[in-house]
Amino acid sequence: MAQKEKIPVYSIGNLLQEPIPQAALQAEYFSAYLEKHYADLHRPHRHSFYHMVLFTSGEGTHTIDFDRFEVKPFQVYCMVPGQVHSWHFTAAVTGYVANFPDHFFRDFLFNPYYLERFPFFSGSSAESVFQLPAPLHEKVPALFEELIALAPDATASPDMNRVLLLQILLLMGNAIAGHPAKAIPEQKKMILHNLRRLIDVHYRSIRLPKEYADLLYITPNHLNALCRDLLGQTAGELIRNRVLLEAKRLLINENKTVAEIAYELNFQDNSYFNRFFKKYEGVTPDEFRKQFLK
Known part of the structure; x- marks a missing residue:
């Protein structure tokens, strides 16, 4: 029997349309990312990589595994490989996007399960979306700006990208952990x-x-x-x-x-x-x- 068409699965190489190194990180302004890929992004699709978006303005909806969320300023979306999602915007949006493979931190941190410490990377759509606390409204975008500025520099060490991205994840993780429903051993x-x-x-x-x-x-x-x-x-x-x-x-x-x-x-x-x-x-x-x- 012929292979049936499946839900599209995009890799970072698909999005960049070029070969990528093992330690690839894609960091862009979301408006530019959307302009290049909207024809693909508004239909349900999967990624083979971790996908993180921070909105700074705009309106619309984002559906992750059949749960729909209203897009709001300073809202963060964090998705693991394999989740199905799609975007539907009703106004111009601005923000940042970072895509990175599942092995991005593996050799750097010598822990293949490090990302699982963050609740927003649990793979549950309910935990994938959260509002960035006000004290981080300047810090996190500033780190994204550094990531984007570093991207064109082919001589920069991939560890610079890792350190910047890790700062973003730790800031967000600490903000969530600072208001827990209860401490979990x-x-x-x-x-x-x-x-x-x-x-x-x-x-x-x-x-x-x-x-x-x-x-x-x-x-x-x-x-x-x-x-x-x-x-x-x-x-x-x-x-x-x-x-x-x-x-x-x-x-x-x-x-x-x-x-x-x-x-x-x-x-x-x-x-x-x-x-x-x-x-x-x-x-x-x-x-x-x-x-x-x-």
Whole structure:
């Protein structure tokens, strides 16, 4: 069977339209970025890189994994590779954009999971968007200006880019951590990070919380208690929501049939997938697709 067209997945090389070095960072004014790529950005698409946008003015909406947000000044959007999103602007927008690959800090910090310490890079759309606190309205744009000014200098060390970007992430992370709902022990946060990572890898084939608890070397009761405490939902709901999210991502691809999507998500048959989807979304997969396209 011929390969069906999928949701577009853009790399930094696609956007720059040229070969890129391993340590590539793309930093631009958002207005210039939008002018070059609007034909692609207003349709649902994915990135193979981390994508961060700070708006300083403008109006419109941004949809991340089917959650819609109103664009506001000094609002930050942070997305991880694989999330599906699209932009719809109703007025001219200004701001900054930074794109960087998942290995950007790996050798620099000797920690492949460093970015997971930041809640805005959790992969959850609800945590991806936040308002930049007033004390950072000058500091963060100034760092973006330095990033953009450094970009044309081919002789500059990639570590300069890393240091500037890391300052931005730490400033934002500290601002969010400064107003926590409650302090979360590092051990609990690590278990949650590991659970989310495992679900992302195995959600097609592993659907039972007990199996994830075994992979994490904890009891199912401990896992459920932790998920309820930190997320307000059970481990089973977290797994189910990941399956539903991928189903919706696949359904917006018109060239895939519902039966093909059911098979790809490892459902026993198409009717079981239809019942599952309608139970939790309130509509059938076909109805969801028609509503989205409309």
